[in-house]
Amino acid sequence: MEGYLQRFLTLYRPMITRLNELLASYDITYSLWMVMYHLKHRGASTLVEIASHYEVEKPTITRRVQKLMELGIVEQISGKDKREKIIQLTDSGFSIYNKVRKDITALEFRLMDNIPEQERNIAYEIFPKIYNNLKQERELQ
Amino acid sequence: MEGYLQRFLTLYRPMITRLNELLASYDITYSLWMVMYHLKHRGASTLVEIASHYEVEKPTITRRVQKLMELGIVEQISGKDKREKIIQLTDSGFSIYNKVRKDITALEFRLMDNIPEQERNIAYEIFPKIYNNLKQERELQ
DNA sequence: ACCATTTAGTTACCAAGGGTAACCATTTGA
């Protein structure tokens, strides 16, 4: 499996570039999109939950959430623990999510166009496995 | 295939973090490693070739190559076209490459540990296909 | 053969994204 990381990294910039081109018309960037995606798929979350999932520091998420709040895409809800800031998508946030989702799904189909169904699925399912292995690798240190 | 890009992006930071931790003991970062990898696998290259392969701008590669030259990892060779700067790994560069390669290969094995051989291969082979599709997507614009 | 255009690379400046350290407020738990 020599070179897997390299192949992964080679894909990164072209992918981010296409994605940001697409997101520009909605005035968001991929880093904001990642938070929106997280809230859509995992529901209301605290900043620490988001930070640890993507393995970035807390201030990074503070900044992203501040921008998303200014844009009216997310809002804070109250929980028991007064230290926590629980964030969820607003109605407007959901609506923007759905519009962007269509565009991204279309892009994903174009990128997967000539790849057999079975291979797509395997490549799709392997990511969470590697993710878990990366997390475990971290714990060992 | 909805969410493929997202799954890809989610992996990025954890992977970069592990990789940089590993590379730190050799005093290089993943961005320098990518250039070394390119030279090892594609042979002596011009800066424009490297830049267009990874889809970054020329100044970015100028900077990386300057650092690698300071570190004695790459050197310039002369070609016919006097505008071009053709770069290759030095003996020292090859030696460092081989040491790092062992560590990264070991990391790659740990990350793929619990994934069946066949799935690994498919996930490995799918990257160049997506890469080509991304490049084609760019041309259409 | 000549000159406008293109190409390769560099420099200087700037922007995005993210990290570290220090801090406050709240909660946990010995």
Add this chain to the structure above:
DNA sequence: TCAAATGGTTACCCTTGGTAACTAAATGGT
């Protein structure tokens, strides 16, 4: 009950990368 741990923010800085303007060299149409 009070020290330690946790969630979040602020201020400052670093890394990476992009843009614009430039030089030098090569190309190509006339």
